[in-house]
Amino acid sequence: MRTVTASTDDLDALRRRDPDALAAAGREHSRRLYRAARGMGFDNHEAEDLVQDVFLIFLTSIDRFEGRSRLSTWLFGILLRKAQERRRSRGREEQHDTLDEEWAAHFDAAGRWVRPPASPDAALASRQMAGAIGTCLDDLSPQQREVFVLRLQDELPARDVSNVLGLTVTHIGVVLHRARVLMRKCLDMKGWQVNAS
């Protein structure tokens, strides 16, 4: 299978709408985009629709792709915007949470843990906890899911996630911190003991 990168030759081929290059791009990136869409909270059918939408937009915007980022980063950017459009149409908004205060409460005035974290056990790997992870991801805000999934998806660097989301690297870090702490809290409530007893 041919691998599409942002090399000049590949870019030229894509811009010419070369059938082999287009097919290779579709084959290489479809499932990865589908996985990201599911990670962002869309169901099976919505995720498939989003993948199709991404490639339609890709075809109309390929002439603007200069190859300074990876093709996958470009496609994730399109996916993100399509995902946000869909969410807006559903009326899902970011919600304020009290996580900063909760995080601060984990530490005393000297910055030491008030309730020491427990040693993580293998329970997280069990099927039951795998199900809990899906449920806990649902508790994150759309932006937290986007950052979390894009950072973990192919270990996309913070700089690329920053480009895709249009957020500063600092903001990406803040959102990732909140997403991870919320996941930890949620998993704790579902039986994964995070604090030593």
Add this chain to the structure above:
Amino acid sequence: MMTCRDVSTTVATGRVGEQPLTTRLQIGMHLAICVHCRRFWQQLRAIDRGVVGWLRSVENDAPPDLSERVARRLVADPGASSKTHPTSPGAPGA
């Protein structure tokens, strides 16, 4: 001197690698000697692994022929003429 709160917050932001060398060394030393922060860090890694595993598992829900259908559609309609998108996205790091 970094506190547990400083170290755990930096670890959770995923930005340890961007810190100056002296800060990275402090974080490494702190994690080496502080079992609480080490456990917190291990918990985050376990959560990350769990999420990656979940993402891989939901990928199995995708139609087996998704990639081929997308590839065929791209080849059949390279101008994307069947559908217009008036709100093209911005260029993410074009």
